[in-house]
Amino acid sequence: MRVMADIDVIGGGLAGSEAAWQLAEAGHQVRLHEMRPTRTTAAHQTDGLAELVCSNSFRSDDAVSNAVGLLHAELRDLSSLIMREADRHQVPAGGALAVDRDGFSAAVTATLTAHPNITIVRGEIERLPQTPAIVATGPLTSDTLAAEITTLTGADRLAFFDAIAPIVYRETVDMDVCWFQSRYDKAGPGGTGADYLNCPMNKAEYEAFIDALLAAERVAFKAFEDTPYFDGCLPIEVMAERGRETLRHGPMKPMGLTNAHKPDEKPYAVVQLRQDNAFGTLFNMVGFQTKLRYGAQADVFRLIPGLGEAEFARLGGLHRNTYIDSPRLLDSTLRLKASPNLRFAGQVTGCEGYVEAASTGLLAGLFAAAELDGRTLAPPPATTAMGALLGHITGGHLSAEDAGSPRSYQPMNVNFGLFPPVEPVRGQGRARRGEKKARRKTAYTERARIDFAAWRLDNTRSEAA
Structure with a gap:
């Protein structure tokens, strides 16, 4: 029998919205906290959930030769709310997936508001809870909560301008x-x-x-x-x-x-x-x-x-924008090492980009749902787009020696440089540099699709068990 449990999701951006959706769809009662309109930010213009602050583009939708397009495909395969509404509200943008920003935000807001397992709470959170929660406050985390995070982690927060x-x-x-x-x-x-x-x-x-x-x-x-x-x-x-x-x-x-x-x-x-x-x-x-x-x-x-x-x-x-030193502070399932009841997701972890934020929110939601159900969910393989991005954020790709040494952690979009190298494509004879590059990208995406499908199948079996 499924044990129902409350969990808080702090932040109603792309990551928080996606995390709340995944948890609610898994049958859990979610309190989704968003400080707007009680307190606004220097960049937001509305009180809508999943508001797109900068560009309206989710970038390339090419899942054959582009890492972010591959991430799109993986999100769709995991029933992402963000990708569903992005597809429904797309506007012409060549090879990119761009959206009507107002229609997109309104649809996400309406969907989460209407979900029977989600309660939306408006107002600023100044203290981190002691109960299970996902912190997805984004790169515009309020000064009060950022100071709370700094106190809890014992590490200086990092920042950059956007x-x-x-x-x-x-x-x-x-x-x-x-x-x-x-x-x-x-x-x-x-x-x-x-x-x-x-x-x-x-x-x-x-x-x-x-x-x-x-x-x-x-x-x-x-x-x-x-x-x-x-x-x-x-x-x-x-x-x-x-x-x-x-x-x-x-x-x-x-x-x-x-x-x-x-x-x-x-x-x-x-x-x-x-x-x-x-x-x-x-x-x-x-x-x-x-x-x-x-x-x-x-x-x-x-x-x-x-x-x-x-x-x-x-x-x-x-x-x-504010982000934490995630490789030092988070474990492989986005839990805060200093306080494992908390998970972090979105751009506050140091990922950059809309779909990257949504991806970490989705994973945090899945990890938390599994934990609440008494199950263990293995992270996606590093050969997948989600796994490669997660490895960058949590330091999963670092050696033990590297993990213990100081380094400069910087925000990054998903890219093939985060993936484990593919074996050279052989038997193709002489090829131009551009052709070799295209084959290498295709090799990355083909391997990712196979490994992602196997990961999905393994976790479907564990849920059934």
């Missing part, structure tokens, strides 16, 4: 200058091959833009001057400081795009905008997260051809 990209009203974009096209005309899961708005620049326009960007007034760091950025979400002006050509080899690269208005003229650089809502009325500036002051943003970004009269639904911003 930046938000502006959102533009579609009707204010000059379509005599811009055109719709996905890079290399790639259609993707919810796209047509013409999903991005493209703003072309010639060399003179690019140079003028870089000059204005570097000269623009920025938000001062003051007390947080020494806090590092996460490299996967650098402010655009910081990228520009690394070299004048950095942006046109990064978010402004012109490859795979042909100006529909001037097909014989190759753009020197291209700014892309991606649909942000289901109506197609809002588009976000891809890769344009920034810490420029609001007035400076409007002046600089209107230098981009096609955005001269642009109006912004939201300007970019900067906020401080």
Whole structure:
């Protein structure tokens, strides 16, 4: 007979929402705590659960040659609420899975609110409970609770800055200058091959833009001057400081795009905008997260051809993200070693990205449900996307010597570099470098699918027993 048990989930973001869903679906009574709207953050705009604060993209949905696409597939296979609603609310985005952020959050909120095993409690948690709980407070953990975590763990919390990209009203974009096209005309899961708005620049326009960007007034760091950025979400002006050509080899690269208005003229650089809502009325500036002051943003970004009269639904911003030294503090099932009744999940653990956060929430929920049922759930193999990410967070990939030595733990997206190496593909004869790379990625995903299926089967048998 199943023993019913209460558990608290602290934080209603992607990780907390997913953890609560998994526990509730397993038959457990869950109290899901979310401090908004009683107390808000510097980045959130609503009181909805699973609000997408930065981009509306879940990144590539390619499960054959991309690590994050593989993570999508594993989440779907485990009946992820986050992936279910992302699929239902997707908007065109080439080969990426992007969503209508408001519709997505509203659907997750409605689903969890209506679940008979979930009680949503609004208000800030200032003390960690002594009873079973999952802490999924995200990178914007309140100062009070962060201090509580620091006291409990005896370790200094780590922090980095994250930046938000502006959102533009579609009707204010000059379509005599811009055109719709996905890079290399790639259609993707919810796209047509013409999903991005493209703003072309010639060399003179690019140079003028870089000059204005570097000269623009920025938000001062003051007390947080020494806090590092996460490299996967650098402010655009910081990228520009690394070299004048950095942006046109990064978010402004012109490859795979042909100006529909001037097909014989190759753009020197291209700014892309991606649909942000289901109506197609809002588009976000891809890769344009920034810490420029609001007035400076409007002046600089209107230098981009096609955005001269642009109006912004939201300007970019900067906020401080907090995460713990997870490899030192958590065990292989995300339990806090100093207080095993607590599990941590989401970006507060040092994973980066929406689906990565949801993945850790899902695993924390499954681990907790098994424990409440008196079962043991083995972590997924390190050869799977979930297992590789879990290994990065918990230090499962470290040798005993490495685990005992100090190191700098930094947030990271899922990538094949976190996976155990695959054996070289043999018997293929001579192949170009690009072909070898593609085969190696396919080898990673094929191995992951086999090992993930075996892990699922083993745990299905243990549940039945």
